[in-house]
Amino acid sequence: MPDASRFPRSSPYWPVVSHPQLRRVLPGLAVSALGDGLAVVAVTWLAIQLVPHHQQGTWIALAMAAYTLPSAAGTVVFGRWLRGRSGAQLAGWDAILRASALGAIPLAHLTGALSVWLYVFLLAASALLHSWGSAGRFTLIAELLPQRHHLPANAVLASIAGFATIVGPPLAGLLIAWVGPVWVIAIDAATFAVLALTYRLALPANGGPTRDESGASRTAGFAVIRQSPALLGLLVLSLGFFFLFGPVYVAMPIHITDDLHASATLFGAYYAAFGVGGLAGGLVAGYLRGWPLRTTTIGIVVAFGVALLPLGLGVPVGVSLPAFALAGFIWAPYMSTSMALFQRSTSVAQLPAVLAANGAVLVLAVPLGTMLGGPLVGAIGARPTLLLCALAIVALGLTVGAIAISRRSSRLPDDAAVTAVSASR
Template identity: 85%
Template structure:
């Protein structure tokens, strides 16, 4: 009988994903655009520094970064009637077209000599309007073309692509910025989204338009579905709390490095790199979690992540806190894959785009709001206590979610539990 090693790669949970006749055409485009976005994280802030008045750089950097993400929340509502009921490929493709067009306008305005910090922020905001719908489209496409048992590995493939891009993209952007300037890195990002848009247009078969009923549906239909589904509402609340409580870490970590450890920005970069490398490994591992109960696994990730963050808050030596932070990244990475799989199995493919867009619109606000809390929190109690507070609060959140899940499970009749287990094992 052949061993698993002899049957690799066909024995891998990722083989049905990467070998799928439709997905294998799209994955290269997704990888290229993810790399472009990884570079844009650096380029967006660097170009803001160049365009902003000298005394207002900090403010404009924050505004530019917010403009690159937050408008997607408004886009979820504004375009709800138009986009609800569209196929996953259509949604992801339209997001790619808008991003390519708006980002390409930045270097064009630069060449024309009319690029100001105000116009720059407006174009960044325009590029982000369909971001929640585009993300929803990618996960909807997975639900449309793959059976349920392959959803988690497919989600993990998307997470792995994103994790790789966050490690490779920023240093590559630094090289290109030094050679040509940040505006041309943004031009490269626009080109990667144009390539992705062409991939969706020509690599996938055309699908019909939404029905008139779907076009006329409420702009907030996705929010309504979540509100009336206790399982999805609980999952959204867990994700919102998880991401919000992580937000202050972005404020506390730099201050902890400088004030408590008396170290340079280099050490901060090492911490973030360790987290990113751990996240990449975690994304690769996520696909192998498909045989575990998804809801319990998702809650367990929250608890384990909080535990892994405790060494930072307890002030242990760098030799221990650095690997703990890498472990936290490893634990963090599968969360999006497992939570998306829960949405995919709990919602029909017709409702899924609107539901995922609503979920994304709320979650895109969570980390920025938590980061805003981080400023006064660090000022009030200090950087290291803030890290300890975040870690213990995340552990508490996970334990509360676990307790609620256990109480709900106990309240079900044996027949209901059996049906649930059969459904979960499909």
Template identity: 65%
Template structure:
């Protein structure tokens, strides 16, 4: 007689019990194998490389266009114009853009960037490019930058289940770190060959590729949950203000980036004056930091089972500790190694912070909150950099680096103490601080 009962295998290694092998076991498999994300990642990589080249080209073209006696001022204005107007865009367009999907917002940002940046070489070709027109076009290109960044992280939250948000954010950071390493040297070669204006033209082309990628690979639909009627332009800031965990996270990010800002002033002067070394050593420091950051970004997905609040605050304290050898005047070999470790510690910060924001928001307010976060944090590093001049003048380059290291460590310790005190307060839901359960549960 033939039994109709199902046969249960006694083999403990039958296929359904075998753990997945690499690459399926990687936390990034769900991201890289996602049908939509794997189509847009090449466009993001091309665009990130173009932005890496623009870091050099934007300031170099400003230097070429400016009169020699005011070149420093105009370089600073051009660099600011390429980032800071996004704050204005966050406020001005908050009511109109709040209801759109992450893909559409990111696509519009890429389209505006492509058009505004392409106008720069076009004006140059017709002999019409002036300093003021250059700055205005850079400012126009950055108007939707906060919305575009918010759109990318919203797209990750829309496309992936919550447990894969951190890995998705880490992939975006890894792409950015690769571009940060490869973009500037490539820009230097292209500038020596054809001029900075044509590097900006290439950057415009990379954004055009990204815009086309979003248009063809991602359904252009509004979010399923529309924004409330009559939403305020500052609704994202309102959500952050009403949620202590989000306000604390935004404060942590701003303080961390602000206290790092003076390093951009102090480090070159420390190398030139204190060490009496050349720009090649400065480039080596940045290369070490970038290489470490690439490793850190690739490793970020593996901390998904940890408390993200603990990781995020630990990054601040750990990074400050890696800055101490520079501030204490350690030999270059030791401080280079420490700077590379600092890059590895720094890299997971944005992915983990974005994961906390993604888990603490809803589909109706996520893009507004992320755009508000971007508008505040984009100001932090430039503001800290402006502080670097007076700080170096008052303390000297090495002591300014030591001040930044101690300030970052102190800030992280204070954030730790505040978080612990909030967890011990009965009125505060522990899940809001640890990343477990509640609105930010895995």
């Protein structure tokens, strides 16, 4: 146990928050994350205001999809030019594009030119480099910090995002009531401008090591993953995990209204509990750096499915609500541990393309699962859908774990093997 008298220097997060360059970037990341938290509500609310009532459902879905899904296409379209760029460059360019495209929305509103079609187009444009921007943030960590600090640094990013998802939506509600959703999107654009300026001023002008990737394929990141059983298995695990959670977004509100005969207040309480649990779990993630990362990542999937079971079993709210908070606590470290596995299993030169490819696949997983949720709930009901999702997630984790154990008998343990590879570089 760390010596409490030496806190915070004994914390695994101290080397991250005290790093001379990262400590200048983290405030910009926090501001931008808060802007994204605001956008979760504002993007939907502006779509509602731009279309007639009978078209709102369709355009809400299109707006939310446009704000995320084009990043998958951007991974392939821009792969030839962006693969091999430094983490700061990738993250900075994503921030510039987001600030510009989102900033055009209030400008179009002021000139009277903002239609719902232009709105969705600008949202889609803002998302084109999102997978590369996310890859850039985690690549920057790999460039600046030794391997032992990667997991705590990833956990810092996850905690910032988790805090923003708790604070951002209710704050957005207050701001929308005051100034309207278009100006909340303007605030989101301004936060990305702050982030872009932060990358420009806080890091060296060269943005990190330069890497020659001339002639690189647009799909090089996918090729690297395909050729590595460890990375491919991790991607399949993440894809299945996120996909199987997708129907929960459909089943949860219907379960609360139809099965529990409760109001939106209880629905909000469940997600608040999940968010608080997620924030706590994100803070704990940095202390898992001594654990075997691959085993921990698989264990998170199994444990999350188990924590989700009470919802599907129809237990009283007094039990299922804390269980959902526990699910959030378990869920939170997943991105930190999985990103740490990518960081230690991939060279810094290949890491941006690999992480962008991973992000492009995962950004599709939850929407596809959510789309499945509609017919699934219609066919078997909300509570059985929640139970099926929980059982399927447990089965996924156990299956991947069994495969990992069977492969481990014929080679070095996963973390030991990675350490040996890293030491030979």
